[in-house]
Amino acid sequence: MKDFIQPHLLKIQPYQPGKPIGEVERELGLSGVLKLASNENLAGPSPRAVEAMKKFAAEANFYPDGGCWHLRSAVAAEFGVPFDSVAVGNGTDEIIRLLCQIFLAPGLNAVAGNPSFVMYRISTIACGGSPVEAPNTDNGFTIDLDAMLDKVDADTRLFFICNPNNPTGTIVKRQQVEKILEKLPPHVLAVFDEAYFEYADDPDYPNGLDYFAPGGRVAVLRTFSKIHGLAGLRVGYGFLPDAVADAFHRVRNPFNVNQAAQEAAIAALGDVAHVARTREFNRAGRDFLYAELKKMGLDYVPTQANFILVRVAADAEDVFKRLLAKGVIVRPGKFLGFPEHIRVTIPDVDACGRFIAALKEVLNERG
Ligand SMILES: *Cc1c(COP(=O)(O)O)cnc(C)c1O
Numbered sequence: 596m597k598d599f600i601q602p603h604l605l606k607i608q609p610y611q612p613g614k615p616i617g618e619v620e621r622e623l624g625l626s627g628v629l630k631l632a633s634n635e636n637l638a639g640p641s642p643r644a645v646e647a648m649k650k651f652a653a654e655a656n657f658y659p660d661g662g663c664w665h666l667r668s669a670v671a672a673e674f675g676v677p678f679d680s681v682a683v684g685n686g687t688d689e690i691i692r693l694l695c696q697i698f699l700a701p702g703l704n705a706v707a708g709n710p711s712f713v714m715y716r717i718s719t720i721a722c723g724g725s726p727v728e729a730p731n732t733d734n735g736f737t738i739d740l741d742a743m744l745d746k747v748d749a750d751t752r753l754f755f756i757c758n759p760n761n762p763t764g765t766i767v768k769r770q771q772v773e774k775i776l777e778k779l780p781p782h783v784l785a786v787f788d789e790a791y792f793e794y795a796d797d798p799d800y801p802n803g804l805d806y807f808a809p810g811g812r813v814a815v816l817r818t819f820s821k822i823h824g825l826a827g828l829r830v831g832y833g834f835l836p837d838a839v840a841d842a843f844h845r846v847r848n849p850f851n852v853n854q855a856a857q858e859a860a861i862a863a864l865g866d867v868a869h870v871a872r873t874r875e876f877n878r879a880g881r882d883f884l885y886a887e888l889k890k891m892g893l894d895y896v897p898t899q900a901n902f903i904l905v906r907v908a909a910d911a912e913d914v915f916k917r918l919l920a921k922g923v924i925v926r927p928g929k930f931l932g933f934p935e936h937i938r939v940t941i942p943d944v945d946a947c948g949r950f951i952a953a954l955k956e957v958l959n960e961r962g
Pocket of ligand 1: 686
């Protein structure tokens with residue numbers, strides 16, 4: 596059947612997820628593996644979310660609320676936006692995919708930075724559009740909004756601003772964002788992907804919602820996968836202009852977000868203490884890693900997220916494999932656009948210590 600597959604789909608490089616703990620434990624005969632590969636919340640899910648899921652378990656025979664009424668109401672109230680502006684997806688990944696489906700077709704394109712979140716490229720191609728990527732500035736670490744704007748043409752429909760950027764953890768600042776939004780032509784939707792919004796603490800970090808209006812040309816995406824610790828449930832949310840939200844509800848699957856995820860997300864949104872705890876935990880881990888990496892003479896990219904990009908050596912793939920053998924899963928930079936780096940999720944200080952000890956051993960082995 597290969598000859599009949601839509602040829603543009605074969606241009607997609609399959610997404611390389613972080614290795615699951617179970618797989619590594621099975622393959623290497625290890626236990627107690629530490630996964631620092633997928634920017635998950637290593638403080639765990641909100642305990643309130645866990646309770647909410649349990650309560651729901653006995654009702655799993657029913658279809659979910661396809662309109663996500665309670666969750667969307669909770670998000671609307673939390674952020675002070677109209678109910679109709681709130682969209683929920685099976686992970687923010689699904690919202691990205693649907694935006695591409697809504698706006699793209701052969702001949703049309705979506706602009707993003709590079710390196711940036713690879714799902715923009717995958718979803719753009721999957722929907723028949725062309726990914727147009729502007730190289731980042733600052734050794735590839737920071738999104739270059741001016742370079743991205745230069746790539747915008749009459750066929751551009753989406754402009755992805757990953758802020759903080761994955762895989763680098765850097766941000767674009769308020770002033771730069773405002774300058775670009777003024778210049779972005781009216782046929783382009785600016786999409787702020789703020790999956791790590793709650794982690795950013797730079798005073799110049801812009802809140803995409805400040806630029807959102809129901810009649811406007813800005814969309815803002817957030818997720819329950821990162822600070823809320825619900826990555827396994829697949830639930831993301833966003834704020835969409837009315838016209839986009841209307842199209843969103845036409846094309847999405849009728850039950851795109853399962854009920855356990857909806858219940859857990861509502862509970863997590865209200866668990867302010869868990870969010871605060873996670874933020875603190877991340878800051879402590881980050882400062883610990885900064886200090887240890889400095890002592891080791893390793894370069895890293897200062898981060899505004901819950902992960903850190905570390906330059907290990909010319910062969911980061913080898914470092915990744917050797918760390919794996921010691922039961923620490925990180926993300927090799929090769930598929931992220933940084934072949935000399937590893938991307939490491941920031942755990943609690945104890946686990947940071949375990950990672951640093953393993954990294955020291957690996958670098959010693961390599962000589
Ligand atoms: C993790 C992440 C997402 C969304 O993840 P979901 O689990 O699909 O909600 C979106 N954008 C970026 C940049 C991310 O890192």
